Amino acid sequence: MKMRRRARRTQMIATLWSIVIALFMLAPLYWLVTTSFKTPSEIGASPPTVVPNPVSLHNYARAFTYYHFQVYMRNSVIVSVGATILVLALGSMAGYSLGRLPVRGKHSILVALLMISVFPEIAVISPLFMLMRTLGWLNSYQALIIPYTAFNLPFAIWILRNYFLVIPREMEEVARIDGASALRTLVQIILPQATPGLFTAGVFTFTAAWTEFLMALTFNSSPEFRTIPVGIALFGAQFVIPYGTIFAASTAAVVPIGILVLVFRRSVVSGLTQGAVKG
Amino acid sequence: MGTPKLLEPQLTNPSPRPEKRSPGLSRRLARQGWAFALPALVMIAAITIFPILYSVIVSLNHITFTSQGYHFQWVGLHNYSVIFSNPLYRYSLIFTVIYTIVTVFVELVVGLLIALVLDKLIAGRGLMLAVLLLPWSLITVISAEMWNYIYNGVYGVLNALLIGIGILHTPVVWLGKPFIAIVSMMFADIWKTTPFVAIILLAGLQMIPHELYEAAEMDGASGSARFWRITFPLLRPTIALSVLFRVLQAFGIFDLPFVLTQGGPGHATESLALLGWQVMFQDLNMGRGAAIAASTTLIVLGASLLVLRAFRAQVGEEDLG
Numbered sequence: 001m002k003m004r005r006r007a008r009r010t011q012m013i014a015t016l017w018s019i020v021i022a023l024f025m026l027a028p029l030y031w032l033v034t035t036s037f038k039t040p041s042e043i044g045a046s047p048p049t050v051v052p053n054p055v056s057l058h059n060y061a062r063a064f065t066y067y068h069f070q071v072y073m074r075n076s077v078i079v080s081v082g083a084t085i086l087v088l089a090l091g092s093m094a095g096y097s098l099g100r101l102p103v104r105g106k107h108s109i110l111v112a113l114l115m116i117s118v119f120p121e122i123a124v125i126s127p128l129f130m131l132m133r134t135l136g137w138l139n140s141y142q143a144l145i146i147p148y149t150a151f152n153l154p155f156a157i158w159i160l161r162n163y164f165l166v167i168p169r170e171m172e173e174v175a176r177i178d179g180a181s182a183l184r185t186l187v188q189i190i191l192p193q194a195t196p197g198l199f200t201a202g203v204f205t206f207t208a209a210w211t212e213f214l215m216a217l218t219f220n221s222s223p224e225f226r227t228i229p230v231g232i233a234l235f236g237a238q239f240v241i242p243y244g245t246i247f248a249a250s251t252a253a254v255v256p257i258g259i260l261v262l263v264f265r266r267s268v269v270s271g272l273t274q275g276a277v278k279g
Numbered sequence: 280m281g282t283p284k285l286l287e288p289q290l291t292n293p294s295p296r297p298e299k300r301s302p303g304l305s306r307r308l309a310r311q312g313w314a315f316a317l318p319a320l321v322m323i324a325a326i327t328i329f330p331i332l333y334s335v336i337v338s339l340n341h342i343t344f345t346s347q348g349y350h351f352q353w354v355g356l357h358n359y360s361v362i363f364s365n366p367l368y369r370y371s372l373i374f375t376v377i378y379t380i381v382t383v384f385v386e387l388v389v390g391l392l393i394a395l396v397l398d399k400l401i402a403g404r405g406l407m408l409a410v411l412l413l414p415w416s417l418i419t420v421i422s423a424e425m426w427n428y429i430y431n432g433v434y435g436v437l438n439a440l441l442i443g444i445g446i447l448h449t450p451v452v453w454l455g456k457p458f459i460a461i462v463s464m465m466f467a468d469i470w471k472t473t474p475f476v477a478i479i480l481l482a483g484l485q486m487i488p489h490e491l492y493e494a495a496e497m498d499g500a501s502g503s504a505r506f507w508r509i510t511f512p513l514l515r516p517t518i519a520l521s522v523l524f525r526v527l528q529a530f531g532i533f534d535l536p537f538v539l540t541q542g543g544p545g546h547a548t549e550s551l552a553l554l555g556w557q558v559m560f561q562d563l564n565m566g567r568g569a570a571i572a573a574s575t576t577l578i579v580l581g582a583s584l585l586v587l588r589a590f591r592a593q594v595g596e597e598d599l600g
Binding site: 010011013014015017018021022024025026028029031032035043044045046047048090091093094096097098101102103104109113116118119120121122123124125126127128129130131134146147149150151153154157182186207210211213214217218228229230232233241243246247250253254257258260261262265268269272273 | 305308309311312313315316318319320322323325326327328329330331333334337342348349393396397399400401402403405407408409410411412413414415416417418419420421422423424425426427428429433434435436439443470474475478479482483527530531533534537538551552555556559560565568569572573575576579580583
């Protein structure tokens with residue numbers, strides 16, 4: 001009886017604290033989204049209003065017709081989808097090889113992959129810029145797709161390899177006896193059993209590419225090739241920061257990725273925690 | 280140097296049956312293995328390893344842009360001696376180190392508290408995880424613009440809120456003075472990245488067997504004793520890993536100061552990455568910028584080895600005890 005009462009009290013305290021935490025996390029986002037529906041005069045009002053009145057789509061119209069934010073969205077989609085597809089294709093092949101095939105030195109390769117993911121982006125930005133300029137790739141999609149692929153491959157290879165390791169060997173052997181090639185075995189036998197791993201690697205790559213700023217700013221700064229973060233950061237290049245436009249564009253950019261992350265919540269959490277708790 | 284235990288790959292194959300293969304098949308499979316791994320490995324090497332090595336060469340030269348390419352002029356360690364004696368570089372280095380230590384420490388404490396709350400929570404834990412994932416997945420540039428508006432000295436909501444509940448009497452220009460701007464930037468960073476720490480630590484907490492707590496409770500251990508004797512030691516590997524991730528990120532911070540403060544007021548929030556980028560792409564001094572980047576990389580590597588070493592030593596002690 002006493003135990004149960006104490007458990008109920010613990011639950012109540014935990015729930016109350018959770019509400020506080022949720023408010024702290026959500027309040028700034030609420031401000032971001034509601035401000036995007038305010039008129040310019042209401043955005044500059046002091047004291048600020050809690051609920052937009054009237055609800056205005058002015059900022060959205062301005063973001064999409066005057067600033068052509070849809071171009072940045074298209075660029076972000078092309079770059080993120082391109083990198084995600086490449087990471088999944090190359091990552092599952094490499095993950096299969098390093099997890100399942102008798103490759104000599106795979107231990108060192110796996111450790112090297114971990115070390116590489118430790119290097120800060122700023123370390124490679126000047127030589128990559130010089131390389132891209134020499135190749136004539138500045139302001140192009142490949143200028144971002146290829147680096148995003150390379151930077152996200154190590155994590156994807158690790159995640160996928162961990163999934164491949166636990167698939168029973170018998171299935172591969174049957175396929176081999178039937179004369180299936182390694183590629184066919186991978187695509188038809190292995191990958192279908194590792195779909196959670198594919199989701200995790202895919203969602204992580206997509207999110208990383210969607211949010212990346214440093215390389216996008218450095219390699220693709222011309223208006224036709226800007227991605228969402230670069231577009232939003234450079235909205236306010238003049239003296240006045242057009243908050244309304246920025247927040248309308250931000251809301252449009254946040255909603256798709258927010259939905260993606262919420263739908264694939266499990267994959268994301270498992271991806272975040274995989275390395276952390278398995279050591 | 281051995282592999283840090285924390286990151287040791289699982290090399291044991293869980294598949295129960297040992298393999299029996301003919302040498303010919305084995306060789307064929309090894310060849311296929313390389314063919315499968317090579318495209319990914321070549322790409323990674325071309326975009327990460329090669330540029331890292333190349334940037335060391337760049338940092339030892341003075342680079343001039345020509346219409347066809349680049350003109351390299353060997354200057355030895357000149358770029359390094361220039362940056363090390365430059366007051367802005369020194370300030371930026373100190374700022375970045377302090378910024379990293381403070382934000383990572385606060386995130387660790389707050390993240391741990393959040394994880395402890397969620398660990399106790401039964402109903403609504405999934406919902407809370409969803410809430411935590413939102414700031415994590417937010418584009419940093421957007422988060423920076425958002426905080427810029429919240430901190431606005433004239434019509435920002437933070438001033439209105441604090442004046443409304445009587446904490447402040449006059450509005451504060453949050454990004455106007457060095458110290459307050461630094462604290463404001465730290466707060467924005469902590470808001471966005473604490474969820475990451477909390478999610479990782481929550482996963483770590485859930486790995487701790489419940490029996491340990493039950494046994495401790497029967498022995499009459501108090502709440503704080505249970506935390507320091509059971510939770511904290513068993514969570515240490517997870518803590519080490521999340522600290523490592525965060526140190527790496529915080530030390531390379533670029534997006535947040537670029538948008539929120541442009542490194543200002545003055546150069547108060549000028550991080551090493553921001554300084555390096557400005558030297559490379561605004562002053563177009565690739566050699567000197569590469570020197571800044573290389574020094575940043577070395578410090579980051581040193582710091583991560585330190586985190587791993589500290590953690591490993593403690594594991595060693597426990598193994599003996």
